[in-house]
Amino acid sequence: MKPVNVGLLGLGTVGAGTVNLLANNAKEIGRRAGRVVRITHAAVQNLDKPRECPTDGITLTTDPFAVVNDPDIDVVLELIGGEDDAYKLVMAAIEQGKHVVTANKHLIALHGNEIFAAADKHDVVVTFEAAVAGGIPIIKAIREGLAANHIEWLAGIINGTGNFILSQMKFEGADFAEALAEAQALGYAEADPTFDVDGIDAAHKLAILGSIAFGIPLSFDRIYTQGIRGIHADDIAYAEEMGYRIKHLGIARRNDGSIELRVHPTLVSEKALLANVEGEKNAVMVYGDAVGPTVYYGAGAGAGPTASAVVADLIDTVRMMSVDPTGRVPHLAFQPDQITDTPILGNEGFFCGHYFRVQVADEPGVMSRITGLLAQHEISIEAILQKDPETAGDDALIIIVTKPVIEGQVMKFFDSLDDLPETRPGLVHMRVAQFED
Amino acid sequence: MKPVNVGLLGLGTVGAGTVNLLANNAKEIGRRAGRVVRITHAAVQNLDKPRECPTDGITLTTDPFAVVNDPDIDVVLELIGGEDDAYKLVMAAIEQGKHVVTANKHLIALHGNEIFAAADKHDVVVTFEAAVAGGIPIIKAIREGLAANHIEWLAGIINGTGNFILSQMKFEGADFAEALAEAQALGYAEADPTFDVDGIDAAHKLAILGSIAFGIPLSFDRIYTQGIRGIHADDIAYAEEMGYRIKHLGIARRNDGSIELRVHPTLVSEKALLANVEGEKNAVMVYGDAVGPTVYYGAGAGAGPTASAVVADLIDTVRMMSVDPTGRVPHLAFQPDQITDTPILGNEGFFCGHYFRVQVADEPGVMSRITGLLAQHEISIEAILQKDPETAGDDALIIIVTKPVIEGQVMKFFDSLDDLPETRPGLVHMRVAQFED
Known part of the structure; x- marks a missing residue:
């Protein structure tokens, strides 16, 4: 299928982030969108300024209207921000029958009513996911x-x-x-x-x-x-x-x-x-x-998150441009011939922290033997508790949280823990995970 | 535009929730989708069972295959759950060239690979937003x-x-x-x-x-x-x-x-x-x-949230069935001729709690005069603090959180508070809101 040609207005932080994202994830995006999307032209303020992204294959110009008016451009990405110039460029793109993706909340909040009316009249779409809350869809x-x-x-x-x-x-x-x-x-x-x-x-x-x-x-x-x-x-x-x-x-x-x-x-x-x-x-x-x-x-901001939303809008726009079923959102997100049967890891390969609770005979040296076994299996301790609840009689409960480690090592540790004469049956084991908010 | 005819399989909690949602929000959904979506047929297990939804205009049958095979049905909603019957019905619908919306995670997890291959072959889509995390898109x-x-x-x-x-x-x-x-x-x-x-x-x-x-x-x-x-x-x-x-x-x-x-x-x-x-x-x-x-x-579950996802899928499917631009997602979510210029409330009409901090001369009776003014303006107190920080000299700081009240009343209270001889200039005022998680 014919590649979609995209003209970019503005190659600052978000513009460069968008070029980088399209380049870095080209394969992944192609597996999803089923069509090649390429930035062919970009309008910048100063041709000689160092860029935060590669510009091979992109024709640079200082005239944004040249990009908007280029008949080879299918979609315009408006990433220059601000109000007046952005408005003129977006309206010109719409009048040329081009779809527009913008990250410009200022523009949409103030001029969206006219912009969308013009887009409906000219049968194009203007998408603006990146204008609100950055990368959050x-x-x-x-x-x-x-x-x-x-x-x-x-x-x-x-x-x-x-x-x-x-x-x-x-x-x-x-x-x-x-x-x-x-x-x-x-x-x-x-x-x-x-x-x-x-x-x-x-x-x-x-x-x-x-x-x-x-x-x-x-x-x-x-x-x-x-x-x-x-x-x-x-x-x-x-x-x-x-x-x-x-x-x-x-x-x-x-x-x-x-x-x-x-x-x-x-x-x-x-x-x-x-x-x-x-x-x-x-x-x-x-x-x-x-x-x-x-x-x-x-x-809500930043080059990567904003580019994530801009490119998602671009993929939506490209899909909408296809009248044939191959342009639809694929059932499993990736095109059917791009589903790959990647191996699934068994639990012995999981890498995470581990919580376990074990009941042991409360004898001198038992804690030392357990921590010795952990050391022997190269498992580091994150936190440790010892409890002597009545339900355990003369026994003690030892509760340990480990630092992240390959689960196979933990399974071997459990085997050797089981072999200790002080260990009672009924070990409780759960995993610990960290998720960066 | 021709209405879209939907056949429903299963009229239990989720099925009835879907019928109710389509009926209750018919106007709102029509303003967004730009096309009338109506359930014309529903397959049930027992015709005589009392329903959790109105069934006027819906032809009920105990034969789900009659619904799937009906040439007037454009989209099938599979809401019977389970594995075997659902599989046969969904595959039959696909072979009839009908789009399918399902909430059935069990079915998709176990048979999705075959189902999506058949859907791609017959050029239909099977959507399943409701299968994971209920109403969360x-x-x-x-x-x-x-x-x-x-x-x-x-x-x-x-x-x-x-x-x-x-x-x-x-x-x-x-x-x-x-x-x-x-x-x-x-x-x-x-x-x-x-x-x-x-x-x-x-x-x-x-x-x-x-x-x-x-x-x-x-x-x-x-x-x-x-x-x-x-x-x-x-x-x-x-x-x-x-x-x-x-x-x-x-x-x-x-x-x-x-x-x-x-x-x-x-x-x-x-x-x-x-x-x-x-x-x-x-x-x-x-x-x-x-x-x-x-x-x-x-x-993640419940009739309303699940129906929310089922109907969203249905709207997506209906949009995809339109090759013309009127079937697209509208710029402002609602069809252009359905944007209504609803009045915007001024802040005097806001209904919420209020936080204010006021510095007052620390004299006997000042707290009583302030709480008296609140009572006079019919404003109830949620929490109150009095502080005597060094920065306030001989004065005291009074911090009050009110229960929700119309902001106009609070503005009048502030006026009368300002008239008290003990009140120093520089009242700090913020609003308090509750959001049910």
């Missing part, structure tokens, strides 16, 4: 996954910079200015942090979420918006004393005959899932009448 | 939302019954048998709980997740599977003492040249997001190379 979840629901409300941590600052204030007791400076030093906040800390960026995203949840026009200028500049470390401490965490949330909710759209610092119970989303992460909670509460969590 | 997230990623691993709480039992054991100190009995009394567990508590149901779901994450054939019989019968309340307590929670997880992970597929009780750090998923809820964490960690959380 939240637009897809609401627009398609929850399409059967009457959405009652949604609430989200949709500005990673603001959440990072609040987490720093909470964990370090830092005041706002210190936490902001740290966010800037780490590259999470811009030199001019206005959009992030005054809630404007979150309001852009909430405008989009509110529209797709409730079927209303994009209404950025009607969102009640309050940022996080006014939050003191003291308030975070007082809130915590009363069982709350302070999160900067975007909230959209139906009322009788009206809709609430609001962005503001919010106290939430420390037990709520949203209260425990820390650092630069994003999370959106969506409540549908049939499904109840659902939550979507992940990275 | 996890299949869509992995298959489409993360399609640009090389998935490294995934780990999930994918059996709500098992998670409910472990939560009961943790919170109530119940032993396994007691917690199972409670799950049965509440309808979360079947009379024969084998599939849930021995990990078979989770392994069915993990087989599906592993395939779509890694592009391997469905491999149910090669999953290492261990259930939760062997877990003692003691182990839960000992694990907690060492900073862990015990969760029953399905884990799929790439290794060098092989793949791990395993279902077993697992100790996870008490700080991990998965550790804090309680009760009958499900959550799946997916780690992609570009996006990093993402989490999807929601109801």
